[in-house]
Amino acid sequence: MHISIFGLGYVGAVTGACFAKDGHTVIGVDPDDRKLELIGSGKSPIVEEGLDELIAEGVSSGRLRVTKDYMAAVAESDISLICVGTPSNPNGSLKTDYVQKVSTEIGQAIKAKGTFHSVVVRSTVLPGTTESEVLPAIVKHVSRESFGISMNPEFLREGVSIYDYYNPPFTVIGTDSKEEFERVHSMYSAVSGEVIHCKLSTAEAIKYGCNIFHALKITFANEMGMLCKALGVDSREALDIICKDTKLNISSKYMKPGFAYGGSCLPKDMRAYTHKARELDIYLPMFEGSLASNRIQIERAAQRIMALGPKKVSMLGISFKEGTDDLRESPLVTLAEILIGKGYDLRIYDPNVEYAALYGSNKVFIDQELPHLKRILVSASEALEHAEIVVFGHDAAPYRELIGQVSENQRVFDLAKIGNPELFKGEYDGLYW
Numbered sequence: 001m002h003i004s005i006f007g008l009g010y011v012g013a014v015t016g017a018c019f020a021k022d023g024h025t026v027i028g029v030d031p032d033d034r035k036l037e038l039i040g041s042g043k044s045p046i047v048e049e050g051l052d053e054l055i056a057e058g059v060s061s062g063r064l065r066v067t068k069d070y071m072a073a074v075a076e077s078d079i080s081l082i083c084v085g086t087p088s089n090p091n092g093s094l095k096t097d098y099v100q101k102v103s104t105e106i107g108q109a110i111k112a113k114g115t116f117h118s119v120v121v122r123s124t125v126l127p128g129t130t131e132s133e134v135l136p137a138i139v140k141h142v143s144r145e146s147f148g149i150s151m152n153p154e155f156l157r158e159g160v161s162i163y164d165y166y167n168p169p170f171t172v173i174g175t176d177s178k179e180e181f182e183r184v185h186s187m188y189s190a191v192s193g194e195v196i197h198c199k200l201s202t203a204e205a206i207k208y209g210c211n212i213f214h215a216l217k218i219t220f221a222n223e224m225g226m227l228c229k230a231l232g233v234d235s236r237e238a239l240d241i242i243c244k245d246t247k248l249n250i251s252s253k254y255m256k257p258g259f260a261y262g263g264s265c266l267p268k269d270m271r272a273y274t275h276k277a278r279e280l281d282i283y284l285p286m287f288e289g290s291l292a293s294n295r296i297q298i299e300r301a302a303q304r305i306m307a308l309g310p311k312k313v314s315m316l317g318i319s320f321k322e323g324t325d326d327l328r329e330s331p332l333v334t335l336a337e338i339l340i341g342k343g344y345d346l347r348i349y350d351p352n353v354e355y356a357a358l359y360g361s362n363k364v365f366i367d368q369e370l371p372h373l374k375r376i377l378v379s380a381s382e383a384l385e386h387a388e389i390v391v392f393g394h395d396a397a398p399y400r401e402l403i404g405q406v407s408e409n410q411r412v413f414d415l416a417k418i419g420n421p422e423l424f425k426g427e428y429d430g431l432y433w
Contacts, residue, residue, distance in 0.1 A: 001024050001025070001078055001079065001186065001187060002024070002025045002027070002076060002077040002078050002079075003016075003019055003024050003025070003026050003027070003077055003078070003079050003080075003081065003187065004026075004027045004028075004029055004070075004073040004074055004076070004077035004079070004080045004081070005019075005026060005027070005028050005029065005080075005081045005083055006029045006030075006070065006073075006080060006081065006082050006083060006084060006102045006105070006106070007029075007030060007082065007083035007084035007085065007098070007102065007123070008028045008029075008030040008032070008035045008036075008039060008045060008066065008083075009035075009045075009046070009083070009084070009085055010046055010048075010156075010158065010161070011083045011122060011123075011154050011156065012028065012030070012081070012083035012084075012122075013028075013035075013039070013044060013045055013046055013048075013051065013055070014048065014051060014156060014161045014162065014165060015081065015083060015122065015154065015165070016028050016058070016064060017044075017051060017054035017055045017058055017064065017162075018054065018162065018165045018166070019187065020054070020057070020058030020061070020063040020064040021054055021057065021058065021190075022189065022190040023063070024063065024187065025063050025077075026058065026063060026064045026065075027065055027066070027067060027072075027073040027076060027077055028064070028065070028066040028067070029066070029067060029068070029069075029070050029073045030066065030068070031068060032045075035066075036066045036067070036068065039055055039059070039064070039066045040059065040065070040066050041059075042055055042056035042059040042060065043055065043056070048158070048159070048161055048162070049159065049160075049162070050162045051161075051162065054162065070102075070105045070106070070109055071108070071109045071112055073109070074106060074109030074110060074112075074113055074117060075109065075112065075113045077117075078117070078118065078183075079117070079118040079119075079120060079183065079184070079187070080106050080117065080118070080119050080120065081120045081122050081152075082099060082102050082103065082106075082119070082120065082121045082122060082123050082134070083122045083123060084098035084099055084101075084102050084123055085098055085123070086098070086099060086123050086124050086125055094125065094126055094129075096125060096129060096133055098123075099121070099123055099125060099129070099133060099134065100133055100134075100137055103119075103133070103134045103137035103138055104137045104138075104140070104141075106119055106138060107137055107138035107139070107140060107141035107142055108141050110138070110141065110142045110146055110147050111141045111142045111146075116146060116147065116148070117146070117147045117148075118147065118148040118149075118150070118180060118183050118184070119134070119138065119147055119148065119149050119150075120149075120150050120151070120152050120184055121134055121149075121150070121151045121152070122152050122153065122154055124153065124207050124208070124211075125151075125204055126204060126208065127201045127202075127204040127205040127208070128201055128204070129204060130149065130151050130174075130200045130201075130204065131200055131201065134149065135149060148175070148177055148179070148180035148183065149175065149180070149200070150173055150174060150175035150177075150180050150181070150184050150200070150203075151172075151173075151174035151175070151200045151203040151204055152171075152172065152173050152174070152184055152203070153172055153203055153204070153206060153207035154207075155168050155169060155170075155207075155210065165191070166190065166191055166192065167192055167193065168191065168192075168193050169193065170193055170194045170195070170196050171185075171188055171191060171193060171194070171195045171196065172196050172198065172203050172206050172207075173185060173195065173196070173197055173198075173203065174197075174198050174199055174200040174201070174202055174203025174204065175197070175200060176199065176200065178197075181197045216286070219286045220286060221235075221239055223284045223285075223286050223287055224238070224239060225239075226277070226282050226284065227273065227276065227277045227280070227282055227284065230277075230280045230282060231276075256417075257431065257432035257433070258415065258416060258417065258431065258432075259297060259298075259301065259331055259332070259393070259415045259416070259431065260294045260295075260297035260298050260331035260334075261294055261331070262320035262321075262328075262329045262330045262331045262332075262334075263320040263321065263326060263328060263329055263330070264326065264328045264329065267291070267294070267329045268329070270287060270290055270291055271291065273287060274287050274288050274291070294331070297331070298331050298334050298335050298338070299338070301335055301413075301415060301431065302335055302338040302339060302342075304413065304429070305335075305339065305389060305391060305413055306339075306342060306344075308389055308411050308413065308429075310388030310389050310411070311343070311344050311345050311388070312344075312345045312386055312387055312388040312389070313339060313344050313345070313346050313347075313387060313388070313389045313390075313391060314346070314347045314348070314349065314383040314384065314386050314387035314389070314390055314391065315332065315335070315336060315346065315347070315348045315349070315383075315391045315393055316348075316349050316350070316380075316383065316390065316391065316392050316393060316394070316399045316402065317332060317349075317350050317392065317393030317394035317396075317399060317416070318330060318332045318333060318336065318348045318350040318353050318373075318377075318393065319332070319350055319352055319353050319394075320332070320333075321394070322394035322395065322396035322416075323352070323396060324352060325350075325352040325353050327353065327365060327366065327370070328365065332393045332415075333370065333373075335391075335393075336348060336373075336376075340372065345386075346376055347376050347378045347382065347383045347386045347387065348373070348376050348377050348378065348383070349377075349378055349379065349380045349382070349383035350377070350394075351380075351398050353377065354377060380398070380402055384402065384405055384406065384410075387410055388409075388410060388411065389410070389411045389412075389413060390406055390410050390411070390412050390413070391412075391413045391414075391415065392412065392413070392414045392415060392416050392418045393415050393416060394416050394418075395416040395417060395418040399416075399418060400418060400419070403418065403419050403423050403424065404423075406424055406425065406426065407425060407426060408425035408426040409426060410426050411426060411427045411428075411429070412424050412426065412427065412428045412429065413429050413431075414428065414429070414430045414431060415431050417430060417431075417433060
């Protein structure tokens with residue numbers, strides 16, 4: 001395959017050298033004379049172990065060459081990769097000027113070429129950018145049918161990028177075309193691992209999600225270390241052991257958008273840890289921010305329910321998670337209290353929290369902390385009969401059985417991803433889906 005790569009910085013240089021090693025013919029395009037001179041002489045424009053050797057091999061074999069002539073590069077290739085930088089503007093917003101410029105050049109070149117061409121965005125761009133900026137820039141010059149478009153984010157760590165290229169966690173190709181997916185996939189025949197086909201915007205979001213998750217993990221470890229150090233604890237030993245839990249800690253558990261966290265452990269322990277830090281004059285902004293963010297989740301859900309209009313609301317689920325009767329620090333209880341305080345006519349169905357069946361600490365908790373809850377706990381049929389808005393708080397069998405009983409005149413607000421919109425007769429809105 002003949003591939004043109006626009007932008008010969010870190011990502012473009014590594015990707016191009018690896019493609020050439022794998023037998024593809026690669027044309028690098030960049031306006032920087034120094035980069036072109038270095039690569040053209042078989043040298044790397046960046047410091048990266050093993051890259052000098054790969055570039056030298058590609059140049060000597062004739063499979064890697066460079067140019068400023070973007071028209072010729074597109075004319076002589078089947079597919080073009082956009083690998084230009086996307087730095088920050090002074091206000092923190094993403095600078096996409098280079099992406100737009102290269103997209104325009106590729107559009108002009110495809111028009112002159114006169115045959116179908118594939119365009120792949122490999123630069124890191126915010127979700128929606130490929131459709132809102134890249135596509136329009138190309139379509140100004142050629143019809144949409146003249147080119148394929150996809151988003152193929154890179155997952156390369158500086159210093160070990162060549163290893164990462166051949167051993168990625170996965171290869172993500174975002175495109176709305178099966179043919180385009182196969183075309184881009186064919187570039188990676190020498191690369192191991194799972195290849196995932198998704199939407200353009202999903203691929204863009206995956207790249208940001210990975211980078212932000214890495215940043216948060218580093219911040220988490222450092223904030224843990226700050227207080228551990230002050231308390232005389234070896235934080236590296238503690239975190240090494242924490243990482244041995246692959247059931248909850250290093251796993252997909254909790255990695256799903258949903259509602260706020262609650263229960264008898266997480267909020268209490270987060271407060272205790274941050275309070276102890278403040279006592280020692282240590283500020284842990286990420287940990288403290290978690291508590292603030294958690295509260296925002298509840299308030300935002302309440303605002304969205306209130307924005308729907310009707311005042312008769314039934315909540316299906318009230319405990320802090322499905323399969324339990326524990327109401328301690330349940331975000332659904334907080335949501336119910338907000339709605340009641342705003343004058344909403346609320347009913348609640350939760351088979352695990354029927355007042356008559358409660359005993360011990362839960363009964364005492366309701367009697368002392370939530371006495372009004374006793375008056376609005378009802379059966380499933382009563383809840384559905386009452387509701388103009390049905391709020392699904394849990395995804396569990398007792399609630400899934402009620403999906404078909406929701407009428408077309410009732411609006412659904414789903415906090416738990418209990419089902420897809422087509423399962424409901426009336427208007428459906430999901431929390432983050």
